[in-house]
Amino acid sequence: MRRFGTEISFIIYDILWLGCRDLKGVHKSPEMLARYCDLLLKKTGRNYEDQELDELLNQAMIIFKFIEDKDVFQKYYSRMLANRLVGSMSASDDAESSMITKLKVACGYEYTTKLQRMYQDIGLSKDMNEDFKLWLGRQQIAEPMKVDFSIMVLSFGSWPFSQDSNDTFLLPQVLEPCVNIFTQYYQEMHTGRKLSWLYSKSKGEVLANCFGSKYTFVMSTYSIGLLTQYNVKDSYKLYELVEATQLREDVVTQIVQLFMKANILKSFDDEDKLSLQSEIYLFKGYKNKRYKVNLMQPLKTEVKLEDEKTQASVEDGRLMECQAAIVRIMKARKIMEHQNLLSEVIMQLNHRFKPTIQLIKKCIDILIEREYLGRREGEHNTYEYRT
Amino acid sequence: MAASGATNDEMMDIGGAELDNNKNEKMFTLKKWNAVAMWSWDVECDTCAICRVQVMDACLRCQGDGNRQAGGKQPECVVVWGECNHSFHHCCMSQWTQQNKRCPLCQKEWSIQRMGK
Numbered sequence A: 001m002r003r004f005g006t007e008i009s010f011i012i013y014d015i016l017w018l019g020c021r022d023l024k025g026v027h028k029s030p031e032m033l034a035r036y037c038d039l040l041l042k043k044t045g046r047n048y049e050d051q052e053l054d055e056l057l058n059q060a061m062i063i064f065k066f067i068e069d070k071d072v073f074q075k076y077y078s079r080m081l082a083n084r085l086v087g088s089m090s091a092s093d094d095a096e097s098s099m100i101t102k103l104k105v106a107c108g109y110e111y112t113t114k115l116q117r118m119y120q121d122i123g124l125s126k127d128m129n130e131d132f133k134l135w136l137g138r139q140q141i142a143e144p145m146k147v148d149f150s151i152m153v154l155s156f157g158s159w160p161f162s163q164d165s166n167d168t169f170l171l172p173q174v175l176e177p178c179v180n181i182f183t184q185y186y187q188e189m190h191t192g193r194k195l196s197w198l199y200s201k202s203k204g205e206v207l208a209n210c211f212g213s214k215y216t217f218v219m220s221t222y223s224i225g226l227l228t229q230y231n232v233k234d235s236y237k238l239y240e241l242v243e244a245t246q247l248r249e250d251v252v253t254q255i256v257q258l259f260m261k262a263n264i265l266k267s268f269d270d271e272d273k274l275s276l277q278s279e280i281y282l283f284k285g286y287k288n289k290r291y292k293v294n295l296m297q298p299l300k301t302e303v304k305l306e307d308e309k310t311q312a313s314v315e316d317g318r319l320m321e322c323q324a325a326i327v328r329i330m331k332a333r334k335i336m337e338h339q340n341l342l343s344e345v346i347m348q349l350n351h352r353f354k355p356t357i358q359l360i361k362k363c364i365d366i367l368i369e370r371e372y373l374g375r376r377e378g379e380h381n382t383y384e385y386r387t
Numbered sequence B: 001m002a003a004s005g006a007t008n009d010e011m012m013d014i015g016g017a018e019l020d021n022n023k024n025e026k027m028f029t030l031k032k033w034n035a036v037a038m039w040s041w042d043v044e045c046d047t048c049a050i051c052r053v054q055v056m057d058a059c060l061r062c063q064g065d066g067n068r069q070a071g072g073k074q075p076e077c078v079v080v081w082g083e084c085n086h087s088f089h090h091c092c093m094s095q096w097t098q099q100n101k102r103c104p105l106c107q108k109e110w111s112i113q114r115m116g117k
């Protein structure tokens, strides 16, 4: 176990000291710690024994105690957990849930509510896939599914993903029956719900027959939409790929770059100098030692968007948590003087983040406007809880 | 849905090309698809007008209570739709109707059209 001792001291140094030094990046240390946890918990070539891993996570929890903005850590942690779960990239289920328990012990139940709900969704989805297969066996379906289909249904709000509403995409025809049949099943099982599909997170296995050997490529649904165009002809101008997939130009460019890096597609233009007129052709001489190749990679624009969303959700989260704390306190106390309420709120939230007076005042105003609180008649500085 | 926007002509094109290719094996064949989808309540406005919290989240009072159930799942904090098609947290609306039997948004008499499940 000794080698972890040295390892961890470097990490403490990196996370805390570098984190503090970056004056602009107030949020840096929690983010770095979350990334470190992600490295430990993600399936990689070298994974730890259960006991080693647990020891490393305990050490991460020591660093966690020093971190001030625990809510920022939570946002980054939840985003990385989400990607591990959706990508089936967790090294160990036990380690994942034991880490959630450690966080719960350190920060209380609410801190891990959404993490636990994410975990629940994965469990529910497993059961639902079984149930869906049984249901399917009982149906007469005109246009059956031609692929081996499985699904994860996540509850919106618990996951750090949002509907890609401004993303256009022409779903490959082979997938239409999957979407239609599953939607029909889901509508029969539930009332008042709607589904939106996260195509960039949905991955498929594509069998390639056009190279020297048979390969299986794992890729996102957008990539599937693009690569299967080459079933029709061997070469396209980039603008033709945009038309055929109906994806945004920058998305198509990034996917083409990904295939170019993997040596599956080629162009006479440089990878970073692609234009709408670039000719993108299939490289029939593709070779790989591995027969199963993972091409599932988040696009740069997606990562950037997720970063921005994480930042925004920290602000939103603080507003919500602060309001909930005020409601909780006032519900218990009924009547409270301004200064006392402030210090009580700060005390309750301190283990999560340091709320500014400005933030608390803003939340009090919101709650007064919504008639959860009122100012006491004659005593402007005293609040009453309204039911 | 994303699949819309395809004109009939485009669909025909792709279909035709597939037929030609079926003579020999296709170059790229999709074997397996692991889809990811998100569900949400099918509401016009995703915020509850009574507590101003997103309807996908527990209502403000349920959050304040810090419901201790596993995973924070609060089975009764679902969405309810009125005949007027406005929707709220069921918790918020039950409290509201104790004092006022009208929809807070349109003032029509409140009667439940359906409950989320």
Ligand SMILES: [Zn+2]
Pocket (backbone or CB within 6 Å): B048, B049, B050, B051, B052, B053, B059, B060, B088, B089, B092
């Ligand atoms: Zn509500």
Ligand SMILES: [Zn+2]
Pocket (backbone or CB within 6 Å): B058, B059, B060, B061, B062, B076, B077, B089, B091, B092
């Ligand atoms: Zn509720």
Ligand SMILES: [Zn+2]
Pocket (backbone or CB within 6 Å): B082, B084, B085, B086, B103, B104, B105, B106, B107, B108
């Ligand atoms: Zn109404």
